[in-house]
Amino acid sequence: MADLPTDQVQWDTMTIPSTLARAARMWPDVSALEDGDKAFTFQELEAAAQQACRSFIAAGVERGDRVAIWAPNSWRWEIAALGLQSAGAVLVTLNTRFKASEAAYVLEKSGAKLLFTMGDFLGMNYADAVAAEDLPALEGTVLLEGESDHADSWEAFLARGESVAASAARERADSVTPDDLSDFIFTSGTTGNPKAVMTAHGQNLKVFDVWGRCVGLQPGDRYLIIMPFFHSFGYKSGWLACVIHGATALPEPVFDVGPVLERIQREKITVMPGSPTIYQSMLTFPEREKYDTSSLRLAVTGGAAVPVELVHRMRTELGFRDVITAYGLTESSGTVTACELGDDDETIATTCGKPIPDTETKCVDPDGKEVTAGEPGEIWTRGYHVMRGYWGDEAETAKAVDADGWLHTGDIGVFDERGYLRITDRIKDMFIMGGFNVYPAEVENLLFQHEGIAAAAVIGVPDDRMGEVGMAFVVPTPGSTLDAEALVAWSRDNMANYKVPRHFEVVDELPANASGKTLKNDLRERAKTILA
Numbered sequence: 108m109a110d111l112p113t114d115q116v117q118w119d120t121m122t123i124p125s126t127l128a129r130a131a132r133m134w135p136d137v138s139a140l141e142d143g144d145k146a147f148t149f150q151e152l153e154a155a156a157q158q159a160c161r162s163f164i165a166a167g168v169e170r171g172d173r174v175a176i177w178a179p180n181s182w183r184w185e186i187a188a189l190g191l192q193s194a195g196a197v198l199v200t201l202n203t204r205f206k207a208s209e210a211a212y213v214l215e216k217s218g219a220k221l222l223f224t225m226g227d228f229l230g231m232n233y234a235d236a237v238a239a240e241d242l243p244a245l246e247g248t249v250l251l252e253g254e255s256d257h258a259d260s261w262e263a264f265l266a267r268g269e270s271v272a273a274s275a276a277r278e279r280a281d282s283v284t285p286d287d288l289s290d291f292i293f294t295s296g297t298t299g300n301p302k303a304v305m306t307a308h309g310q311n312l313k314v315f316d317v318w319g320r321c322v323g324l325q326p327g328d329r330y331l332i333i334m335p336f337f338h339s340f341g342y343k344s345g346w347l348a349c350v351i352h353g354a355t356a357l358p359e360p361v362f363d364v365g366p367v368l369e370r371i372q373r374e375k376i377t378v379m380p381g382s383p384t385i386y387q388s389m390l391t392f393p394e395r396e397k398y399d400t401s402s403l404r405l406a407v408t409g410g411a412a413v414p415v416e417l418v419h420r421m422r423t424e425l426g427f428r429d430v431i432t433a434y435g436l437t438e439s440s441g442t443v444t445a446c447e448l449g450d451d452d453e454t455i456a457t458t459c460g461k462p463i464p465d466t467e468t469k470c471v472d473p474d475g476k477e478v479t480a481g482e483p484g485e486i487w488t489r490g491y492h493v494m495r496g497y498w499g500d501e502a503e504t505a506k507a508v509d510a511d512g513w514l515h516t517g518d519i520g521v522f523d524e525r526g527y528l529r530i531t532d533r534i535k536d537m538f539i540m541g542g543f544n545v546y547p548a549e550v551e552n553l554l555f556q557h558e559g560i561a562a563a564a565v566i567g568v569p570d571d572r573m574g575e576v577g578m579a580f581v582v583p584t585p586g587s588t589l590d591a592e593a594l595v596a597w598s599r600d601n602m603a604n605y606k607v608p609r610h611f612e613v614v615d616e617l618p619a620n621a622s623g624k625t626l627k628n629d630l631r632e633r634a635k636t637i638l639a
Contacts, residue, residue, distance in 0.1 A: 113352060118316045119309040119491060123289055123347070124160075124193040124280040126312055127153050130350050134326055138355040140346070141374070142182035149353070152186070159190025160276040162268030166247065168220060170195030170282065173291065175219040176251075177201035177210055177233055180336045180358035183251040183261055185346050187223045188336075192308075193280040196220075198290040199303075200337035203229065204620060207236035209301075213293050217303055217498065218244050226253015229361075234258040285309030291498055292339060294437040303498035304437045312351065314440045314492045315343050317463045319352040321445040322407050322431045326353030329402075330378040331370065333359045333385060334623070339441030344380065344407070354378065362623070364388050368398040380407035382623030383414075384562065386421050391561045393585050395424075405429045414555040415456040422452075434459035434530055438507060438514055440492045443468055444528045458527040466490030468528065470520050483531050486520040487513040519546070536627065538567025538575040540605050547627075550577060553602045557594070559587035564617050564625045565608060568634050577608035578634050582616060589613045612637060 110132060121129075130139070131153035139152040147155060168174060174191040176198065178184055188198050199217045201210050214222060214237070222245060224233040234248050234255035248258035289308045293301040324330070330349055334341035336358070349356040357374060359367060362385060370376065386408065389395060406427045413432055421427045432455050435442035446460035462468040469477045470484030478484040493514045496504035508514050519531040531537075532546040539545065547565035554563040562582040567575040583589045591611040598607040618629040 113316060114320060116316070118313040118351075120285055121312050122192075122280075122283045122285055122287070122308040123189065123312070123350075124156070124283055127156055127189060127193075127350055128280075130353060134353045137326060137353055139349070140182055140185060140356050140358075142358050145182045147182070149350075152189070152350075155186045156189035156193055157273065157276050157280070158265060158268060159186055160193040160268075160280060161271040161273065162265050163191050163194035163196060163221075164271045164275060164279060165267045166221060166264070168194050168196050170279075170287070171197065173197045173199050173217045173219045175199040175201055175214055175217065175222045176337070177203070177205070177222060177224040177237075178251045179203050179225070179228060179360035180332060180341060181251060181360060182358065184223075184336050184358070185356065187249075187251065188342075192289055193276065193283070195279060195283045195287060197288045200290065200292050200342065202293075202337050202620075203335060207231075207240055210237060211240035211242060212300060213303075214240075214242050214245055216293075216300075217291050220244065220246050222248045223251050224248060224258070226250060226255050228253070283308065285312075288495065290342075292337070292342075292437050302500055302503055305495040305498050306440050307495060310491050311343055311347065311440050314442050314463065315348045316351055318344055318433070318442050318445060319348045321433070321447060321460075321463070323405060323429060323448050324348055324352045324354055324378065328352075328354035328378045328405070329357060329374060329376050330354045331357045331359055331367070331374075331376040333362050333367065333379065333381050339435065339437055340380065343441045362388075364392045365394070368392065368395060368400065371403065372399045375402040377402055378405045378407075379403060380405075383408055383417060384617070384619060384623045384625070386417060386425065387562050390417075390420055390424060391584055400426045403427050405431070407431045407433060409433050409435070409459060413456050414552050415452055416556060418452045418456045430455055432456070432459050434518075434528065435492075436516055436518075438494045438516070439488055440494065442492060443486070443488050443516070446527075454527060458523065458529045460528065461526050462488070462528070463490075463492065466492055470522055470528075480522050480524050483519050483521045486516045486518045486528070486530075488516065489513045536566075538577070540567070540570075540576055541573045545575075545577060545606055547577070550579070550602065550606050550608065553606070554579060554581065554598070554608075556601065557597060559584055559589055561585075562617055564627060564630055566627055566630050566634060568610065568631075568638060570609070576610070577606070578610040578612065578630075578638075579608035580612045580614050580617060580630055580633075582614060610634075610638065 130149040135150040139149040140147045174196045238257035249264045250258045291303040332345040346356040433445040444460040468488040532548045550565045561584045568578045570576040594611045618626040
């Protein structure tokens with residue numbers, strides 16, 4: 108059954124190690140993973156994961172133990188993850204932008220037994236930083252790259268696996284079940300500490316089989332994974348989707364426009380998902396025309412605002428044939444809705460598609476009553492994609508997933524008559540100006556139509572008369588000069604009065620996290636200083 112065509116496999120009966128074994132049988136000589144001078148076919152990738160599995164067993168890792176990875180995208184990251192999941196352990200991902208105290212919280216909360224990390228990266232030695240923290244449950248640290256006196260090398264870790272028979276690793280991998288937890292991905296709510304979202308092997312595989320078929324991922328695709336592996340976008344719709352669908356994963360550790368454009372040209376990249384910010388950065392790069400991006404076929408993006416003009420320019424200037432938008436959150440295994448190949452640019456830009464098959468999604472009013480098409484409401488979703496809960500936090504789990512199994516996303520959306528969902532904004536980002544609800548994502552979309560604006564972020568700020576008003580941080584396109592008063596006048600001509608930002612701040616760039624999402628809390632703090 109597992110070797111049937113992808114669309115005929117019962118993915119919720121599979122595990123990640125059995126999926127890797129299937130890929131090795133289906134596409135033994137197809138390139139699975141390429142990173143610098145390292146390359147693995149699917150057959151070689153499975154062998155490397157089995158070798159790593161032996162080492163995890165030698166290190167005393169049992170089924171259900173948690174193993175953490177705190178490192179940028181790389182070939183060792185993927186093999187470590189596949190190895191620990193083959194050993195029945197739970198992958199715990201850490202944001203590469205974390206400081207030591209933040210990493211320590213995640214390691215302590217998850218009870219991680221081992222940590223795989225880096226020497227120097229982004230100006231910090233991760234292994235040394237962790238060594239200074241009090242983490243009694245952490246039994247060992249392994250370096251994926253770099254040097255530290257407080258960690259073992261990757262090579263030393265693998266060498267210890269020689270003491271474990273290959274048959275023992277195979278037996279361990281075969282003992283993993285579809286309902287076993289595959290990962291903890293930590294997500295921050297509006298308040299409090301990060302929470303560990305638990306998902307299982309079978310549900311993740313079923314979701315990203317569907318995701319891959321929706322976007323048209325296919326064997327032989329060359330997939331540049333810019334989005335970080337610690338996030339669902341880089342891990343699940345990244346290298347895991349490659350294993351499911353037979354595509355080649357090409358990890359990119361840090362997004363830098365010039366090197367990425369050069370890599371697209373050199374390595375003939377066909378698939379490059381990312382946040383809208385990534386494509387905007389490519390389009391505004393002064394030397395973009397020096398690079399050949401004609402190999403690009405598929406872009407997958409998402410977020411509250413994907414301007415129609417951005418989709419047009421991605422096609423005409425970057426060369427993408429297919430541009431797809433999707434919507435999801437960590438608590439939904441990364442996916443709730445997706446557009447389809449062939450959807451028109453307006454649909455792709457203004458919606459995030461339809462609910463994935465065999466799931467339910469609705470928009471509800473504050474009383475939990477479903478609203479009609481065209482009316483905004485909080486998005487609730489239910490089905491196999493919904494998380495198993497927050498690790499060690501039943502109270503927060505009960506807030507997020509109700510007794511009937513509905514995940515309350517905290518996002519505001521509107522369904523159209525066709526059943527396509529448009530994300531209006533996060534509930535927490537919406538502000539009220541003079542009695543009108545203002546959705547920053549909608550205003551940002553309108554601002555992007557200004558020919559001199561490369562990127563925009565809008566927040567609500569206090570106002571004595573109106574309660575709150577909009578403040579826009581805007582990045583000019585190369586060669587453009589933006590004037591705040593002129594921008595207010597332009598906005599009055601192009602949007603309803605209550606949507607017009609009363610304050611404009613021109614900036615060189617917007618603060619963003621490692622996933623490319625704008626850090627609006629940083630902008631709120633900056634606004635306090637500017638408006639003081």
